Amino acid sequence: MKLAAKTAKIDIIKSQLINLLELDAKDIVATPTYYNGITLITVNESSVTTLSSIRNIEAILLNDATAAELLQSTSIRESPSLRSLNGVDEREQYEHLSQLLYMKKTTRDKR
Numbered sequence: 001m002k003l004a005a006k007t008a009k010i011d012i013i014k015s016q017l018i019n020l021l022e023l024d025a026k027d028i029v030a031t032p033t034y035y036n037g038i039t040l041i042t043v044n045e046s047s048v049t050t051l052s053s054i055r056n057i058e059a060i061l062l063n064d065a066t067a068a069e070l071l072q073s074t075s076i077r078e079s080p081s082l083r084s085l086n087g088v089d090e091r092e093q094y095e096h097l098s099q100l101l102y103m104k105k106t107t108r109d110k111r
Contacts, residue, residue: 001048002067003041003059006094007032010039016057023047033070035085037093040067060098070097 005013014028027044041059054061062070069082088096 001043001045002062002064003043003057004033004062004067004070004094004097005030005039005041005059007037007039008091009058010041013041013057013059017041017043020056021048021054031071034072035070035090035093035097037088037090038070038085038097040070042067060094060101066101 003013010030014025014030017023017028018025021043023043024047027047029042031040031042033040040062082097082100084100085093085096
């Protein structure tokens with residue numbers, strides 16, 4: 001399972017994952033992305049027994065393709081949907097990512 005989290009809150013998010021999903025710290029890996037304001041969290045899916053508590057965590061559930069785009073600077077040229085993150089202050093990148101993914105989903109759902 002891959003999640004995007006605000007870099008400034010990464011320790012809080014990891015603590016929430018440990019407590020709410022009853023995970024061990026070794027099951028959670030935080031990786032910086034190309035965007036300083038966003039950190040990718042990878043959770044060992046075999047350790048997750050319930051996803052119901054994930055709604056209480058301030059993080060965005062990502063698919064593998066979006067997670068890969070956040071990690072690779074070369075994908076900026078290939079992914080116009082994330083290109084606008086470059087012009088956003090790093091303190092606001094997480095919120096901007098959330099808006100971009102929401103707009104992408106609503107556009108896809110209308111088709």
